[in-house]
Amino acid sequence: xxxxxxxxxxKLVSILESISDPEIPVLSIMDMGVxxxxxxxxxxxxxxxxxxxxxxxxxxxxxxxxKRAMQKAGYKAEVDLILHPAWTTDWITPxxxxxxxxxxxxxxxxxxxxxxxxxxxxxxxxCPQCGSKNTKxxxxxxxxxxxxxxxxxxxxxxxxYFKCLK
Amino acid sequence: MKNxxxxxxxxxxxxxxxxxxxxxxxxxxxxxxxxxxxxCTNMSLDLLGQVRSYYQYAAKIAGDxxxxxxxxxLRKEREYFNVLLVEQPNTDFGYTMAxxxxxxxxxxxxxxxxxxxxxxxxxxxxxxxxxxVSYHKRFSSDWIKRLGxxxxxxxxxxxxxxxxxxxxxxxxxxxxxxxxxxxxxxxGVDVTKLKDAYYEEVNAVLEEATxxxxxxxxxxxxxxQGIHTEHMGYLLADLQYMQRTxxxxxx
Numbered sequence: 510x511x512x513x514x515x516x517x518x519x520k521l522v523s524i525l526e527s528i529s530d531p532e533i534p535v536l537s538i539m540d541m542g543v544x545x546x547x548x549x550x551x552x553x554x555x556x557x558x559x560x561x562x563x564x565x566x567x568x569x570x571x572x573x574x575x576k577r578a579m580q581k582a583g584y585k586a587e588v589d590l591i592l593h594p595a596w597t598t599d600w601i602t603p604x605x606x607x608x609x610x611x612x613x614x615x616x617x618x619x620x621x622x623x624x625x626x627x628x629x630x631x632x633x634x635x636c637p638q639c640g641s642k643n644t645k646x647x648x649x650x651x652x653x654x655x656x657x658x659x660x661x662x663x664x665x666x667x668x669x670y671f672k673c674l675k
Numbered sequence: 676m677k678n679x680x681x682x683x684x685x686x687x688x689x690x691x692x693x694x695x696x697x698x699x700x701x702x703x704x705x706x707x708x709x710x711x712x713x714x715c716t717n718m719s720l721d722l723l724g725q726v727r728s729y730y731q732y733a734a735k736i737a738g739d740x741x742x743x744x745x746x747x748x749l750r751k752e753r754e755y756f757n758v759l760l761v762e763q764p765n766t767d768f769g770y771t772m773a774x775x776x777x778x779x780x781x782x783x784x785x786x787x788x789x790x791x792x793x794x795x796x797x798x799x800x801x802x803x804x805x806x807x808v809s810y811h812k813r814f815s816s817d818w819i820k821r822l823g824x825x826x827x828x829x830x831x832x833x834x835x836x837x838x839x840x841x842x843x844x845x846x847x848x849x850x851x852x853x854x855x856x857x858x859x860x861x862x863g864v865d866v867t868k869l870k871d872a873y874y875e876e877v878n879a880v881l882e883e884a885t886x887x888x889x890x891x892x893x894x895x896x897x898x899x900q901g902i903h904t905e906h907m908g909y910l911l912a913d914l915q916y917m918q919r920t921x922x923x924x925x926x
Contacts, residue, residue: 595803650717
């Protein structure tokens with residue numbers, strides 16, 4: 510896991526934390542782990558973000574949101590999209606995982622758990638509504654590129670699972 | 676253009692994903708079920724996202740003021756270098772999954788090698804894409820097995836699709852001039868070396884799906900040189916319609 514803290518100017522943290530992922534509004538872009546660096550050079554804020562998925566349409570919006578928030582705080586900002594190192598679900602912070610669960614999206618487990626579902630192995634994904642592990646995958650692809658569709662066999666509620674990406 | 680080989684090499688990779696992404700996108704709202712509809716459009720979105728990274732890089736190399744959109748939307752049929760496999764029509768869900776599976780196995784193997792490229796841009800795109808493509812491959816392999824080992828009807832349909840599309844698989848392993856030049860520089864992937872692993876993996880899935888491996892040794896080629904099947908013109912008409920009708924439009 511790569512930590513980014515040392516590349517983020519402490520003055521900018523609270524501004525960045527106020528910007529949320531447009532598709533999962535409970536999650537800030539900091540908790541999502543997409544902000545890779547944020548520095549101030551000659552009064553210009555330079556920010557690097559990385560996409561969760563290549564085709565994620567939220568990235569353009571996030572870039573615009575950052576520029577707007579920085580402008581409000583009195584900074585001029587430049588936003589760069591970087592691809593390397595590639596984003597992984599490990600970069601979602603513990604606070605972000607909790608926010609996902611509270612919002613009704615099961616947080617990513619590990620690659621083995623994702624595979625286990627497909628191979629009809631042990632059931633590991635917990636229903637965010639009732640907490641039961643008696644769940645089944647409906648489809649590997651869900652409402653956004655980063656999610657899979659699940660259903661709880663106990664409370665019958667359908668829910669999204671944030672799939673593991675490593 | 677100084678780096679013509681690199682430019683053409685990138686287009687060769689990216690055009691496959693653009694055209695397959697367009698085909699999958701045609702299923703938006705037309706998939707056989709809600710889940711498969713969403714899955715196909717998700718895969719389309721992944722591919723188009725990857726394509727943007729490639730074309731942005733290609734536009735930088737071209738350095739003639741063209742943007743990623745110009746490269747995607749404003750070339751003529753003969754200037755697209757995708758393999759014939761990816762432009763084949765959706766026909767039925769069996770064809771859609773057979774085409775996807777036959778491409779995904781190749782795509783995954785190719786990206787695994789491209790990760791090692793000495794070109795850091797290409798290596799970064801490959802590292803990002805391979806995570807997404809592993810989901811695509813899992814999805815399409817799964818459907819090959821479900822359809823093959825399903826009912827008599829699904830078995831016969833997916834076997835027909837595999838038999839028909841088989842003729843386009845060999846082209847995946849043909850080298851272009853740009854390929855050869857880029858392999859020599861350590862930038863490109865030597866696709867000829869992927870062939871054995873490809874057929875081994877494809878055959879294993881077909882066997883598990885109770886399908887027979889086609890024996891035909893007759894293969895089609897031409898896409899990599901810009902000579903396409905009759906389906907390509909219709910696909911491009913659809914893809915390019917807005918840009919041709921309202922030049923330079925943005926949304």
